[in-house]
């Protein structure tokens with residue numbers, strides 16, 4: 001198990017967790033990242049960071065709220081493959097709010113998925129002008 005940093009850290013980044021972590025396993029790039037990440041391979045599950053966070057962003061892996069579950073992988077990926085981390089995708093920084101609470105999936109009705117686009121409106125019929 002590991003501890004995981006989730007959405008409330010975004011743009012807070014006060015680093016209280018870093019100060020109390022005994023194994024220095026919480027990191028970020030100051031100029032690039034809008035939140036911090038816990039290295040799951042280094043975290044010793046001591047729990048010291050959880051109460052230190054002023055915005056309740058840190059949870060044990062098992063207790064991450066359902067709508068923030070993706071942050072578990074997001075924390076790990078930052079350490080394993082930063083080049084493909086969503087925040088670094090394609091070399092461009094992607095705004096992190098895109099990784100906020102997951103929206104419910106949108107499923108269009110079959111008719112909407114198969115419908116062909118409506119043709120452009122027809123031009124109004126020309127009316128001959130009397131006397132010309």
Ligand code: SF4
Pocket residue numbers: 003020021022023024025026038042043044045046047048049050
């Ligand atoms: S649980 Fe302990 S070891 Fe793991 S990130 Fe928090 S302070 Fe560091």
Ligand code: SF4
Pocket residue numbers: 005008009010012013014015016017018036052053054055056057058
């Ligand atoms: S203490 Fe909380 S808000 Fe501050 S950097 Fe750590 S996870 Fe982010």
